[in-house]
Amino acid sequence: MNSSSNHANTLKKIIDSDSLLLSIGDVANAIDVSTRQLRYWEKKGYIKSKISKSGQRKYTYFTLLQAGDIAGYINEGYTLASAAEKTANNARIMKRLRQFLQTRFDNGYEIEGGYEIDLGEIKDVDAEQHLHIDLMEDGESFFQIKKKDK
Template sequence: MEQFNAYAQWLHSIIDPDKILLSIRDAARASNVTDAQVRYWIKNGYLKTVKADNGAIKLPFTQIGSIRMIKSFLDEGYTLSGAAQKTKENKDISRSIHHLLSAGIQNIEHHDDKTVFDLGPLEDEPEKHVFGVETPEKITYIIKNVSN
């Protein structure tokens, strides 16, 4: 578990998407929208920006996903406010998945053709952990006692 946590921290330190900043033009090009659209979405509070040391307005790399989702929902016929709301809902789900993966997994081990994920203890029975067992065909879940 300690090795897994150390690896996760190391990986996060070198690839922190919130520290990768893009200009409005670069964000627009990466998302296949116009600079004007990105500026309008920023002005209306649909995108988060930061000020760079030189005073320029930048977008964290994580906003590329938001831009692409907004565009996708607009292409499906949503209004801008509807597209922004659907994007927020999807981002909340993405955040929850990220939290589950980063904080919920206690340990990962590989045995034969199986990867075993320790998903942590049961709330009322901390000596019992939930394990996800992944094989090439499927994922199953088991509860096992663990020794401390």
């Protein structure tokens, strides 16, 4: 399904890499909270971390999003507990969306005048007709429906 072994992998990773584990300071800076807050939120069970061999917390990108979401609600005046509750639904959606995109961003290739990604089938559309993203060298980018390649 993927064109050039190593390239399609990179394509998929634009969503976010499974193998990426973030340090606490980098997460804190990215979402503008303190490391104290991240540790406390974890202690209370609102977020999770993996512990590295050397004993340091490592966060997935998903957890960064989750924590950033919590921080957003806290800034709107919610308590930590209710902020965390509100993010539970968003977390489910994010997981679903991420999984969906990972399966669909799997087939990219060069075309005349640009680059194209085959995103597969569209509901209620002939299965031969696939959704594509075209990134053209003239600067245009768009979704397009056309017959799948083979």
